[in-house]
Amino acid sequence: MESIREDKNLQVAIVTGGAQGIGRGITAHLLETGYAVTVADVDTQAMEECRDLFSSGHLLVLKTDVGTEPSARACVSETIRTFGHLDALVNNAGIAGPHTCSLEDLSLADWEKVIRTNLTGVFLMTRHAAPHLRSARGAIVNMASTRALQSEAHTEAYSASKGGVVALTHSMAVSLGPQVRVNCVSPGWIDTSQWKRKGLSGLVTLRDVDHQQHPAGRVGKPEDIAELVRYLLSPAASFITGQNFIVDGGMTRKMIYVE
Numbered sequence: 001m002e003s004i005r006e007d008k009n010l011q012v013a014i015v016t017g018g019a020q021g022i023g024r025g026i027t028a029h030l031l032e033t034g035y036a037v038t039v040a041d042v043d044t045q046a047m048e049e050c051r052d053l054f055s056s057g058h059l060l061v062l063k064t065d066v067g068t069e070p071s072a073r074a075c076v077s078e079t080i081r082t083f084g085h086l087d088a089l090v091n092n093a094g095i096a097g098p099h100t101c102s103l104e105d106l107s108l109a110d111w112e113k114v115i116r117t118n119l120t121g122v123f124l125m126t127r128h129a130a131p132h133l134r135s136a137r138g139a140i141v142n143m144a145s146t147r148a149l150q151s152e153a154h155t156e157a158y159s160a161s162k163g164g165v166v167a168l169t170h171s172m173a174v175s176l177g178p179q180v181r182v183n184c185v186s187p188g189w190i191d192t193s194q195w196k197r198k199g200l201s202g203l204v205t206l207r208d209v210d211h212q213q214h215p216a217g218r219v220g221k222p223e224d225i226a227e228l229v230r231y232l233l234s235p236a237a238s239f240i241t242g243q244n245f246i247v248d249g250g251m252t253r254k255m256i257y258v259e
Contacts, residue, residue: 004036004058004083012017012083013233014038014075016066016125017093019046021192022143025092025222026229031057037078038199040064040093040125046197058083066093066121076128086132088233090163091122092143097157111157118161122168126182134179139233141170143225144186145246162186166244173242183232188248190220214252 004010011028017023018039027050030037036058041047047061060082064075079086097114098106122142133140147155148162170182176182193204211218224247231237232245246252 008085010036010058010083011087012036012038012079012090013090014079014086014125014129015074015090015092016040016064016253017143018090019043019050019061020196021188022190022195022222022225023090023092024050024195025192025226026092027054028060029223029226029230030233031059032136034085036060037112038062038075038082040066040075043197049197051079051236052147056098066091066125067116068216070126072121072124073128075125076132077166082131085136086129087136087138089125089129089133089138089140090143090229090233091125091140092120093250094118094143094161097155099152099154101154103154103156103196106154106156114157115161115164118158119164119168121166126172130176130180134176137179138181140172140176140180140182141229141232142182142184144169144184144244146186146188146246146252148186148244149246149252169244170242181232183237183242184244185225185228185232186244186246186248188220188246188251189214190222190225192222195222213251214248215254218249220247221247 013035015023015027018027019041026036027039032052038060039050040062062075065071095117098110100221142165144165145162147159148166151159169182173182
């Protein structure tokens with residue numbers, strides 16, 4: 001591992017929530033394009049699967065609760081100890097929260113759990129990664145959602161957390177610039193069924209209408225998000241910061257009324 005620490009040309013990224021779903025797609029793509037990746041996650045089974053799937057790459061897997069400061073700090077410290085530096089942070093970890101209870105029935109505990117993971121986690125990971133990213137003139141990509149811009153019923157905590165991520169993104173871009181660029185990606189419907197841990201994968205069957213309702217003609221894939229994340233982390237995006245990129249097959253631009 002000492003030779004890896006000494007390789008200053010090796011790009012190093014932390015991907016929170018990187019063990020399954022969109023995060024696993026990002027992890028896979030970054031490893032394929034030559035990054036060393038720290039996967040920070042709380043799902044032990046998914047983490048073990050990542051170790052097996054990506055054993056040939058420069059991979060570090062750490063159990064990390066991004067909403068808890070000692071855990072976030074330890075994740076960054078162990079990444080630096082292992083790889084020697086840090087070039088990129090992908091704040092992808094998130095939870096959906098309860099979608100069936102009314103606003104009146106949403107408990108404060110459930111509200112705070114979603115906010116702590118989805119929004120406070122972005123703050124804490126960035127806070128501890130910032131000095132290293134400044135040194136590397138690195139980049140951050142935060143994962144928001146189209147739910148920051150439009151809602152279904154009973155998604156108050158999730159929508160608020162993702163709206164907060166969009167605002168936090170442009171705030172951090174101004175505060176950390178010009179040394180660190182900070183951007184945001186807001187996915188729409190992304191089919192992650194094949195990128196989840198065993199026991200959860202393969203549970204979704206998409207219908208023709210699911211694809212056809214999108215102006216782009218299909219539901220999204222984790223690869224769609226991963227490609228954009230890699231670009232935003234790269235020098236090719238050096239003039240892009242503080243932006244929110246919506247990746248939803250055009251759905252937020254489509255008028256939908258009951259006929």
